[in-house]
Amino acid sequence: MSEKRYKIRKDRISAVLMAVVVSTIVLIILSRCRQSKVTESSSVKIQTSVSTACTALLAEEPVTTVQPVTIPHIDSPEYRAAAMYSVNDKKYLYSDNINIKIAPASLTKLLTASVALKYADKEKVFAVGSEQRLVQPYSSLCYLQIGNMLTLEDLITGMLMASGNDAAYTIAVCVARELNTETYMTDDEAVRYFCTLMNDFAHELGMTNSSFVNPDGWDDDEQYTTISDLIKISEYALSVPEIRQITSTYKKNITIYSGENFIWTNSNLLLDPNSGYYTVDAVGMKTGTTLSAGNSLIAVFDRGEEIYISVVAGCETDADRYELTLKLLSFSE
Numbered sequence: 001m002s003e004k005r006y007k008i009r010k011d012r013i014s015a016v017l018m019a020v021v022v023s024t025i026v027l028i029i030l031s032r033c034r035q036s037k038v039t040e041s042s043s044v045k046i047q048t049s050v051s052t053a054c055t056a057l058l059a060e061e062p063v064t065t066v067q068p069v070t071i072p073h074i075d076s077p078e079y080r081a082a083a084m085y086s087v088n089d090k091k092y093l094y095s096d097n098i099n100i101k102i103a104p105a106s107l108t109k110l111l112t113a114s115v116a117l118k119y120a121d122k123e124k125v126f127a128v129g130s131e132q133r134l135v136q137p138y139s140s141l142c143y144l145q146i147g148n149m150l151t152l153e154d155l156i157t158g159m160l161m162a163s164g165n166d167a168a169y170t171i172a173v174c175v176a177r178e179l180n181t182e183t184y185m186t187d188d189e190a191v192r193y194f195c196t197l198m199n200d201f202a203h204e205l206g207m208t209n210s211s212f213v214n215p216d217g218w219d220d221d222e223q224y225t226t227i228s229d230l231i232k233i234s235e236y237a238l239s240v241p242e243i244r245q246i247t248s249t250y251k252k253n254i255t256i257y258s259g260e261n262f263i264w265t266n267s268n269l270l271l272d273p274n275s276g277y278y279t280v281d282a283v284g285m286k287t288g289t290t291l292s293a294g295n296s297l298i299a300v301f302d303r304g305e306e307i308y309i310s311v312v313a314g315c316e317t318d319a320d321r322y323e324l325t326l327k328l329l330s331f332s333e
Contacts, residue, residue, distance in 0.1 A: 071331065077324050080294065080314025081227045084328040087235060087307035093331040098227035099209065102313045105288030105296055106140065106163045107230060108217030110237045113156045113246075115194070115201050116175050122153040122242055125257050126174035131187040132166055136218050139165035142264055150256035153242060157254065160246045161264040163287060168216035191215065205232045219292040227311050234285060234298050234309050247284030247300075269322055270299055277322040279329070285309075289318070297321040301329060308332045 071094055074082070081097035092098070128148040135141075142164030144150075152171065159167035169191065176190035176197075185193060191214065198212045207229035213222045237243045250271040254262045269275040270282035281301040288296040294314040301308045310328040315321040 074324065074327055077320035078316060079312055079320070079324055082312045082324060082328060083227045083231060083310065084331045085231050085235075085309045085311075086332070087238070087309060088305070093308075094328055095227075098231075101209065101224045101226060102296075103219055103290060103292035104210075104212075104217050104223065104225040104230070105219075105290040105293035106165075106217045107225075107286050107288040107296055107298055108212060108215065108223070109159050109163065109168055110243070110286055110298070111198050111202060111212065111233050112168055112171060112215040113160060113243050114233065114237055114240060115197050116152060116156065116171050117240060117242060118201065119197065120152050120175045120178050122151065122156075124152050124178070125149055126152060126155065126170060128166075128170050129173070129187075131169045131173040131190070134169050134187060134191065135165050135216075139216070139218070140267070141166050142262065144170065145260075147258070148256060148260055149258035154254055154256055156242065157246050157252060158262065158264055160243070160286065161249065161252060161266045163267050165216040165218070172215040202229070202233070205236055207232050217288060217290065217293075219290045227313060230298060230311050231309055234300070234311070237285065238300060238307070238309075244284065247286060268297070268299070269318075270325070277326065279326070281329075287321075295321040297325055299325050299329075301332065303332065306332065 073096070074094075081100055081102055082094065083092055083096070083098050084094040085092050126149070128144045128146050128150075130146070132144070132146055140163040142158030142162040144158065144164065144166045152175075155167045155171050158164045159171060172194035173187055173190040176193040177185060180193070194215060195212050198215070199210075202210050202212065207225065210225040210229045211222055213220050217223070237247070247266075247268075248271070250266045250273070252264050254264065256262065266272070267287045268282070268284070269277045270279045271284075272278055279301070281303050282299060283302045284300040285298045288298075294316065295318050296313040296315070297311070299310045301310070308329070310325050312321050312324045312328070315324060
């Protein structure tokens, strides 16, 4: 009897313990479920808040797409190559075919003047001589005569203002001989030596796509340049006070060292107050015209705090180069 009672009590205790264990497990499961629901609810609330905030921001500041500025191509007048360059910002405002080879014509004379002033004193007096036989027929002239004596600065004035090929050859020969006083050089040898100086100086300026075999820009297969190279020599020439002063002058009356008087008028119509192309901002720089080059022009404009250089090459007529230049000038406004 007592063994039976003991067995019953043992079964009851086991049942109670089992009930306690099951109850504990159930409580744990229920607790975890509640926590999961709370977390999930909080997450939903946070996501909803963020979504609402983003929607509000987008509504207040709509996303805009910035469209790139497209510079229209100039179709008329026709040309071979052209550029408008900001000296201050060191960037092109317009460029077309700036790296193709072109004949430089008298634009070459900016390099001739730069090299001459680098190697000789502007007050040095030179005599016009037999080098005049090297000047090509039908050249533009400042009308020097053999025996005239004038300073280098006066020679450069006649070369840049009146685009005198005669002055260009006297400059080349006299400067070459000035640098080689102990060596006799014929006129042709002196010109070749000076052209070596021109090419060396051009390369120093970064004009790596140019070649020069004469000082006046007469057409030759071995004489070529590019618009981008012409920008470089133009920018340098602007830094030379004598060249900047000469190329910005419309008319000048000069009495040279030997007594003769010359009146030289600038070939750049942008400087002519009586020209339809006169521009008050224009301060230079050089015209150029040959059969191979067409009508070309380097122009410089001073607009107060901003300096611009335009270069046009291969225009059909004299008028075309000025009309194209003025169109390029509009890109600086």
